[in-house]
Amino acid sequence: DQQVKQNSPSLSVQEGRISILNCxxxxxxxxxxxxxxxxxxxxxTFLISISSIKDKNEDGRFTVFLNKSAKHLSLHIVPSxxxxxxxxxxxxxxxxxxxxxxxxxxxxxxxxx
Amino acid sequence: EPEVTQTPxxxxxxxxQEVILRCVPISNxxxxxxxxxxxxxxxxxxVSFYNNEISEKSEIFDDQFSVERPDGSNFTLKIRSTxxxxxxxxxxxxxxxxxxYNSPLHFGNGTRLTVT
Numbered sequence: 001d002q003q004v005k006q007n008s009p010s011l012s013v014q015e016g017r018i019s020i021l022n023c024x025x026x027x028x029x030x031x032x033x034x035x036x037x038x039x040x041x042x043x044x045t046f047l048i049s050i051s052s053i054k055d056k057n058e059d060g061r062f063t064v065f066l067n068k069s070a071k072h073l074s075l076h077i078v079p080s081x082x083x084x085x086x087x088x089x090x091x092x093x094x095x096x097x098x099x100x101x102x103x104x105x106x107x108x109x110x111x112x113x
Numbered sequence: 114e115p116e117v118t119q120t121p122x123x124x125x126x127x128x129x130q131e132v133i134l135r136c137v138p139i140s141n142x143x144x145x146x147x148x149x150x151x152x153x154x155x156x157x158x159x160v161s162f163y164n165n166e167i168s169e170k171s172e173i174f175d176d177q178f179s180v181e182r183p184d185g186s187n188f189t190l191k192i193r194s195t196x197x198x199x200x201x202x203x204x205x206x207x208x209x210x211x212x213x214y215n216s217p218l219h220f221g222n223g224t225r226l227t228v229t
Contacts, residue, residue, distance in 0.1 A: 046217040
């Protein structure tokens with residue numbers, strides 16, 4: 001049962017342009033959503049999060065948008081830089097009675113110089 | 114910035130052997146986790162640990178797996194009798210949900226376990 005889905009396994013973007021990574025979830029109990037970035041041979045690094053009481057959260061070049069009615073969130077990176085090339089995972093938590101975070105399958109972003 | 118540290122970075126073991134993966138979570142964190150990632154696949158939840166006991170575990174976390182916090186700083190994952198399919202990257206993570214319900218996980222760099 002895949003509760004958090006990232007339907008695009010990969011994405012290529014030109015340097016300086018916007019990268020948009022998408023994530024869908026099925027569990028309406030989720031109320032906290034996170035994006036992580038992962039380089040090879042390293043652990044996931046926390047990027048940005050959003051709670052379900054908001055629809056947007058911004059941190060520098062990174063903005064996360066949440067559409068609760070569509071059960072969809074997205075991560076915008078503007079402008080994209082070659083160092084942003086990595087695998088991006090979305091994650092969700094908040095299902096009643098659980099402390100675990102459920103991760104999506106990841107999207108590999110390649111920013112072309 | 115405080116970090117989660119994991120040792121060893123790579124562990125090779127023979128099928129049927131026991132392995133212990135070690136982690137030092139961030140010192141003021143209260144919730145501890147193990148996740149794993151089989152090559153190219155998603156990051157899968159194994160177990161969460163709070164107040165010196167398991168708070169939740171997945172179906173992957175069967176009787177061959179155990180966790181322990183033997184002292185105030187270390188958090189270990191033991192696999193009693195390893196199988197080939199246990200080969201994966203194992204990530205330790207911690208969070209401080211005690212101060213805020215919405216608190217991100219912070220991950221270590223992982224231990225690559227290879228079972229031959």
